[in-house]
Amino acid sequence: MADLSRRQFLSTSAIAATTAVSGPLLAGLKFPFAVENPLTHYPNRGWEKIYRDIFRHDSTFHFLCAPNDTHNCLLKCYVKNGVITRVGPSYGYSKATDLYGTKVSARWEPRICQKGLVLNRRIQGPRRVRYPMVREGFKKWADAGYPRGADGRPDPKYLRRGLESFVRVSWDQAFSYAAKTLHNIATTYAGEKGAALLRKQGLYLPEQISAMQGAGTQVLKFRGGMPLLGITRVFGMYRLANSMALMDAKIRGVKANQAIGARGWDNYSWHTDLPPGHPMVTGQQTVDFDLFDTEHSNLIIAWGMNWIATKMPDSHWLTEARLKGAKVVAVTVEYSSTANKCDEVFVIRPATDGAFALGLAHVMIKEKLFDATHVKTNTDFPFLVRVDNQKLVRAEDAVPGFKPPTMRRDTIVRAKGQGGLPTIKAADKQVIGQGLLDEWGSYVVWDAKAQKPVAVTREDHGKYAVATGVDPALEGTFEVTIKGQTVKVRPVFDLLWQYLRDSCDPETISRITWAPAKAIEGLARQIAANQSKTLIATGMGPNQFFNNDLKDRSLFLVCALTKNIGFHGGNIGSYAGNYRAAYFDGMGTYIAEDPFRLQLEPNKPVNVKQYFKFESVHFWNHGDKPLKIGTKLFTGKSHITTPTKSLMVCNSNSILGNVKGHYDVVVNTLPKMEMLAVNEWWWTGTCEYADIVFAVDSWAELKHPDATASVTNPFLQIFPRTPFKRIHDTRGDIEVQQGVTEKLAEVVGEPRFKDVYKFVRENQTIEYLQRIFNSSTMAKGYDARDLETKAKDGIPALLMSRTYPKIIGYEQANEEKKWYTKSGRLEFYRDEDEWIEHGESLPVYRETIDATQYEPNVIVAKPHPCIKPQPL
Incomplete structure (x- = not known):
């Protein structure tokens, strides 16, 4: 064949292509049909098959969408070729009932929002965390045996967060790094030796170091982000914090009653x-x-x-x-x-x-x-206030012969040393210690009828106050005798009205x-x-x-x-956001189960003892220090924070990704820490600065059941286990906690760590849910397994409010x-x-x-x- 030039080849090809298509194209031209009523007859509807094929699905399942927007919606996923192609409402809310058979209206349907409609794009999105990862510098520090300087701090070369690559590791390795680091940090800062290192670092107030009480576990912090959004897997972070008492007992060689757990960080208050x-x-x-x-x-x-x-x-x-x-x-x-x-x-x-x-x-x-x-x-508008010192007048000081009531309506009074009561036992009564009642005292109003000061106790409110026959004055200046001195007093209302008027x-x-x-x-x-x-x-x-x-x-x-x-x-x-954990007021049976006396049998009473202490992230967000100006410590003695050397967090990007004062936290506070471990399924700013990133399941992939409720609707909702296969190498949040404790059993030499999440290991996580339900006022009587079965059909339950x-x-x-x-x-x-x-x-x-x-x-x-x- 003679050689063709490029110009000849293109010219010949164009002619051939025109010849090939011109016949069919012209033949395809047709005159439009005249259709009088397209609702009765419409020719050539074959094109609809394309859209029906696109819309057709292979299977469906339900999952619970629960971001921190307070709503929580059971949604229906439509799956085709292993891919979630669309998300829609469950249409199961109108079938919700409580234990008495109370039903809701159909006006809850359809329950979904714009975020839920496109959630498949995030579940299957490009920013999914696909496998466990460890930051390069952190890995080198751990692999080198955690070398430290004379003050106990790691070399800054190991702490280049946000500047380094991440290394993929196996799940066993990820758990091992976390467990070994927790143990190393707790050991380093335990006892007087650890306190000396912290003082030498010069980063913390003396009060913070004293608040540790010698326990290195007190520098370990755990946070379940908006924990009501998952009462086992997210609240589980506080169970993990409580279990750190096992490690403290080993490190310091103390008995269980002297052991101290870690610190658990808050959410609702710190978020403002x-x-x-x-x-x-x-x-x-x-x-x-x-x-x-x-x-x-x-x-x-x-x-x-x-x-x-x-x-x-x-x-x-x-x-x-x-x-x-x-x-x-x-x-x-x-x-x-x-x-x-x-x-x-x-x-x-x-x-x-x-x-x-x-x-x-x-x-x-x-x-x-x-x-x-x-x-x-x-x-309290009629209560009298001293003009000289702005203090409320107490009946004990101003009403001769006053004695506080011995009977307290709707109140269970606890003697000193008795402690509180589980709320489910207190039922509709308030539980107050006698010491508090004595400290509070009673108040005084000016009786406009008798023209004299009259005592008002905690029992005198509403109709019970009316029944006393006293007519409290809201305005005026009066005189009362307090400890032999005549003092001018005014009602709260009078002082308030003066401010409003002026x-x-x-x-x-x-x-x-x-x-x-x-x-x-x-x-x-x-x-x-x-x-x-x-x-x-x-x-x-x-x-x-x-x-x-x-x-x-x-x-x-x-x-x-x-x-x-x-x-x-x-x-x-x-x-x-969602916050009211009190809906599940039996939560203590789960997060504060005594790790030294774990209940390993289902349907048996649980031993409860809290070893960890709650702490507000406000302090960490303030340079990891409480507010102190000169010699004045504004937190008082009851809320002293401890130094923060490690943090494990799940279900939250607020700790770093959208933290207030982000630059200050990243540049000045984060370098004081030695480990930041994050559970996440969508890569966030918090992941970017982490040392360990645990890749966890999205809501559509959960293999362990969980539950939640809301402050804006009446539903008790289950996260059902789904049949949807995990897209990546992920685990559930609660499986991460279980994996870390099992590694701690090896590292610390404490076998009880292995059983902290025994029912998770045995794929019986629902036992923890049932324990919480059985001890909670608004969930007792529900069978967690039955609720999960309904949730798999998109049907929630009603809280027993x-x-x-x-x-x-x-x-x-x-x-x-x-x-x-x-x-x-x-x-x-x-x-x-x-x-x-x-x-x-x-x-x-x-x-x-x-x-x-x-x-x-x-x-x-x-x-x-x-x-x-x-x-x-």
Whole structure:
């Protein structure tokens, strides 16, 4: 064949191709059909097969989607050729029941959000952690036998986190590295020798080193991220922390009753999710309500909460309530997606939420829109305060012949040394030590009828206070005799009204918040007109500032004045992530099972003893030190942190990836640590700086059952074991804990370590779930195996709460039960020294740091006898 040039070849090929296709293409041209009714007849529907083939699946299964958004949704996966092609709702929520057969409505269907619809892209995504890995420098340090300098610290060349590659290791190797490092660190810092090394390092306060009590295990920290999201696999981190007492006993040669476990890090408070004013006012960790309680409300206020965007599966309850006639208001710093659904929108200056609430309270009191009887009998407003030292007057000091009651209603009083009671045994009663009751004392009000001071005990609240016949004065200045001296006193309400009257009128608050004064007045009147029918749902925006307790106390003030706490349709709530482990108040049988006396038989009583201690990550996030200025240690003796030398964490990227002050933590705090081990299934910023990364299962791959619940809905939900094959070389979070303890058995020479997760090893993890259920007030009676079977069909159960929707404060508002406070009432006045020193004994408005160009976070107030902040 003669050689063809490139030009000739291309020309010949083009002609040939045109000839080949021109006939069929022209032949394929057809005139359009005239179809009168395509619903009765449509020609040539063969093309639909392509889409049916794409949509067709080989199998389905259910799994529980449970990020930290509080919702928890059982979802249905559709699998084709071993790949999850799509995710949809289970349509099983309308079948949920409790132990009594109580059913829910079909309005929970379909339960899914935009995140869930595309979750298959993350389960099968490119950032999955595919196998266990160890950082290169850390591996060299461990392989070299953990060499240390004269002060006990590793050479910085081994600590180049974020700058090195990771090395793939086997699971056996990963467990071995973790176990050997934990043992080495605990041994290094044990006893006086370890304390001397820590002092030589010069990184910690003497109080921190003393708090270790000689136990090297106290520098080992463990954290289950948002542990309610997995009560065995995530809360299991604290079981692991408790088991470290076995190692301490071996290292120091002490008996079990002298052994000390590790430290367990918190979540809810450190994330700034816990609204600190809630426990100050109520004694409750947080007051909240299931979001579908909007069904019972007339006025709904989304305050700093972008409900539509952050509570997606439950956003329809808000919009449906509005359709049914409820008025919806947004208090926000921007025009959000929630604002788009509201009747009124208040766009205020950031961090001025407390001021806005105080402006509302001013209007309510000025116009007498509050429930006087309610505040007299259910709050501390009538309690007398000494004008000279800002302390509450105690009946023991001011009422001659006063004796505290010997009978305490709805209370189990424990003598000194008796300890507490499991909540399931306490049932509906509060458990309080006699020593605490003696320390708290009783209070004094001024009886407007008898014109004299009268004692008020913890028993005198609500209808029981009315029954005494005392009419407490809310305003005025009086004199009482205390230890032979005449002292001027005023009711809390009187002091509060003076502050509101002088400093919080609508015009002043308008200048602070930018909200129109007339609008402030209008909203105050609307709330007052909807007594017990106003819901205030606050979000995390207002919580992310210093002094945020003042915002909570001010919001509670508005709700207390208008009787909107603890009622269906009338309540206050704060919403962030999932937190209320108290739903499973039998958790102690799992995380605090005595590792020296493990119960190795199913269906038998468990020995409980807590060897580990909880600690807040606030300290670590503050350079791994408590707050101390000069000689003043602000934490006091009860909350001293210990030095942090290792951390094992699961189910969380907040510890590093999105930590506040990321640069400071990575550059200044992280180098003090010697091991950071992370369980993760999606590569995060925390993984990037870790020493060991354990690759764990996604929710769709779990091979061990687990359970969770929520603060925004009524469901008790199981993570069912799924038939979906693991995509990568992963293990379950709880299997990682089991693997580490089994290696510790070898390294430490303590065989009991091997049995810490015995039922996991035997693939009977559900036994731990059942133990928790059996000891929990809201889960007792449920069979964990039965619930898992239903979850595999996409059906949840209902928590055994007393109401549906479940709401906090119901018993106090409707059944005259006491709040969990010193007085048994809602408390707005704080007479502890810290509050008085800072000028915050009353709910006041304080500018947050950096709120203005003037910098100092000043209290906005005219001269007041109870607002006298002291310099350090």
